[in-house]
Amino acid sequence: MIDIRFPDGRTKAYEAGVTPEMIAGDISSGLKKKTVAAFVDGALYDRNRPIEQSATIELITQDQEEAFEVLNHSTAHLMAQAVRRIYGDALFGVGPPIEEGFYYDIATEATIRQEDLPAIEAMMRQIVQEKIEMYREELTREEALKRFEGDAYKTELILELPEDEPISIYTQGEFVDLCRGGHIGNTGHIKHFKLLSVAGAYWRGKSENTMLQRIYGTSWFSREALENHLAVLEDRKARDHRKLGKELKIFELNQEAGQGLALWLPNGYTIRKVLEDYVYNLERRAGYKHVSTPVLGTKKLYEISGHFAHYQENMFPLMSRDGEEFVLRPMSCPHHMIIYKSELRSYRDLPLRLAEIVIMHRYEASGALSGLERVRAMTLTDSHIFVRKDQIKEEALAAYKLILQAISDLGLKIDYVELALRDNEKGKFHDNDQLWDEAEAMLKALLVEENIEHREVKGEAAFYGPKIDIQVRTAMNHVITMSTVQLDFLLPERFDLTYIGQDGEKHRPVVIHRGLISTWERLMSILLEQYKGAFPTWLAPVQVKVLPVNIDSHRAYADALNERFLDEDFRSELDARPEKLGYRIREAQTLKIPYQIVIGDQEVADQTVTYRRYGEKAQTTVPLEDFVALMHQVIRDKS
RNA sequence: GCCGCUUUAGCUCCAACAGGUAGAGCAAUUCCAUGGUAAGGAAAAGGUUGCUGGUUCGAGUCCAGUAAGCGGCACCA
Missing domain, CATH: 3.30.980.10 (Threonyl-trna Synthetase; Chain A, domain 2)
Structure with a gap:
């Protein structure tokens, strides 16, 4: 006989060779039915695996993971x-x-x-x-x-x-x-x-x-x-951004235009522009300075940075003209390094936060391309923060918090945070163990001190340094990297960046690479899937659609409303086409326009607005001024 | 890049089910309809069936190659 101990501490004697199934059946027939397997002294046991020695058992029932x-x-x-x-x-x-x-x-x-x-x-x-x-x-x-x-x-x-x-x-x-x-x-x-x-x-x-x-x-x-x-x-x-992107005319991918080279249609560009302005203002208020640099750079620039050695596979082939060689840039760091060097920097100048909406090209494997989620030409809201060593923690944390803010404003949710470290694979990472150890230790300390739950992943670092990646889960249940904070001791060396310290000597700054909310392409794919194409009002390509019941007798007021809305900076459209009202309503609904307004005799007489929020059946009639105030409110709240 | 599948009008199509030279709905165009919360009616138009080649008297249909897309893998923002 052996003793089987249950989670509640009680024990019972069984014949050696008893199985979890038999033990469950001994307790109740219902439990026997629901029992799938068991933990026996912590080890996973089959439902029918004999238990030969006294042990503690925990039955695994259907409702458990x-x-x-x-x-x-x-x-x-x-x-x-x-x-x-x-x-x-x-x-x-x-x-x-x-x-x-x-x-x-x-x-x-x-x-x-x-x-x-x-x-x-x-x-x-x-x-x-x-x-x-x-x-x-x-x-x-x-x-x-x-x-x-x-x-x-x-x-x-x-x-x-x-x-x-x-x-x-x-x-x-x-x-x-x-x-x-x-x-x-x-x-x-x-x-x-x-x-x-x-x-x-x-x-x-x-x-x-x-x-x-x-x-x-x-x-x-x-x-x-x-x-x-x-x-x-x-x-x-139904949420697939490729399908929604076509239906809502957000973007176009076309064989002739090129594989993985997305074309932004007017609706898509409108959203993108709103996002660009949002990010610009967010960064400006956080003390970032915006710059603009070209998509093309010399090969030499990328040799200095190390990209040419470590990243060439992901780059489009070299171009050369009159003996000079150029690359289509896959990243913007080298350009920002040059901007740093454009003047003599003092310790008082740091942190220097450079930000740019960067167009870049990466030669992604053809099989990796997928709608807007993986493309070959992409636009990143990129930033490089140049800091003194004593500022690393504060600035990395500030960058992290800015990321949290952006993710929350966009209505997205972090799935998990990943700390990406190097591994021993030769050639994949730059070769300076001391710098690596230091950088990895700093990021680790930051996450621990701030109590940020995270997973460590070896071998996932950038070639120049470790990174904190913020992973989100798309509506398609793909986990993708949304944001990133990367610590870089290497590029400052390679570009020989310096600042003059309080002591009058030259010192080496550190660079924090920060990706805020992925690329516009990937972000758009995520937002489309997240909202199933029904964008929150602040993002919607068209925010208000004005429909006169009778395209003649109600036209003047509808026109005036549309003009007023445009003056208020709402993205408003008037639909006075010679179509049945039902037809125009259907189209407005199909396009998932947040506020659909129908104007008839009643509204003209009372100077009111009857609106219907997308996704709701209810019609609400309010004075014009109330509606304008409501719209401002909704847009400000990003809802 | 790798494995498999797919590719017919601007879009969506298990239309063409034994190879005989292409069909629908929606959209777009024109005309008629004055309409209160998801499709009013009519007319006319639209395709060298992804591309290249082959088999055949004849190919959307069979074969080969190629490109793109899709599901994954590998890679990654």
Whole structure:
């Protein structure tokens, strides 16, 4: 007999070999149904894995996060078994649970297409019907290698596991897989799943390796949960900025104009201009000085900065004319370094905060391009803050806070903060350990002191220094870098930047690179998806649309209203086309215009305005002056 | 860049389902309709079916190449 201790501290004796499933069943049949797996002395145990020694147990039930992982992990195995039944030669890479489901990487001669997924799903259902038990076994490395002889993928994985630890494998019917485990015990417990897509994926995520076929799927504990998730996926499609950008005439991508080279249409440019003005004013009040520099620079400038050595792959090819070589700049730092050097700087001049709306070009891999989210010509609200060492913390923090403000004003939310550090990969980062250590320590200290929750990621730093990246999650559930604060001891060296200190000697400043709210392109994609195209009034390309009921008899007042609104700096339009009122209303709604105003006899007689807020059915009639005040209020509040 | 898929009018199209030389809705144009919160009616117009080549008497339809787009991977603001 062994003693099983429960989370509440009570213990109970069971026969050795008892399983979490049996223990749950012993407590109640409801709990047995809901139990997916268990933590046994903190280790993840399958639902049906025998417990051989006294231990503390914590059952994992369906409502827990780990349960979703266990279910999806098991569903990945279920799918693999089905794939093996259909494609006899199939070998498998890795098949983990992921945030919204699972995938499994497959190597097979056959090409698996989207239209093959239903057949695989059907086979999965059959295996579910067969209620196959999933057995865990622990082998030595030699035994495991023997078991997976001829399977290059699993062999490679086994060879990388620690030598002295037992290797677990799972057998479900005729199918055997190498796996750390945490399984639901029987294929019969898997019910509500769907295969979603096939894609290519490099073996072990390395681009020099062969490419496997990856099937993505998702698995849930109830039909409602599955359907709910599928509805979320549908909603994401409706939010896709590429679709909305076309419908609302925000931007255009065109094969002739060039891959990844976005054209901003009038509506898009209007929003962009509002954002530019917003950022300009925000920065101005925060003590930034704005500058403007060219998109072209000499090759030499980028050799000095180190970009040419470290960043060339991401740059458009060199141009040369009359023996001089130029690059299309991928960043603006070198130009700002030159501006710093344009005069002798004193310690009193620091911090010097240079800001610019920078057009830059990066040669992104063709497969990386995606709407406005990844482009090759982009405009960044960029800044370089030149500081003394003793000002680093204060200025980096101020930059961080400015970022928080901008993100909040735009109605966005930070998903997480990342501290990106270097790793040992040669050539990727500049070579001065002392500078690196110092810079990394400073950023770390800042985050810790300010209590900013963050994740450390090695190898993600810029070549010139570590950075704090602010990550947001798009409505498409992509995590992307929105803002960044980067510490740079290197460029000041390379450009030999100095300032005259209080002591009359030359000193080296430090540069803080700061990206405020990504690029206009990426920001636009995020905003479109966030608001589903229904922009808050301060951003909307058209804020008010004035519709006279009768395009003759109500025209004069409608005209006067429109003129008044334009005088108030509202982006107003009059729609007096010879179309039915219903038609004009429909169009205004389709274009998601925040305030739609209909003018008829009543309004003309009373000098009032009847408006309808986008997304609402209600019509409100107010005196003209009240409406003007309301609009000013709404715009000021950025709502 | 890599794997897979897709590409028909300005837009949206499982229109052309055994290869016989292209069809709809919306938008745009003209005419008629004076309309109170999501599409009034009519007419006429619009395409060398992404591009290049091949097979065929004949190609939107089959084949090859190429470009772009899409889903991912790798890369990244």
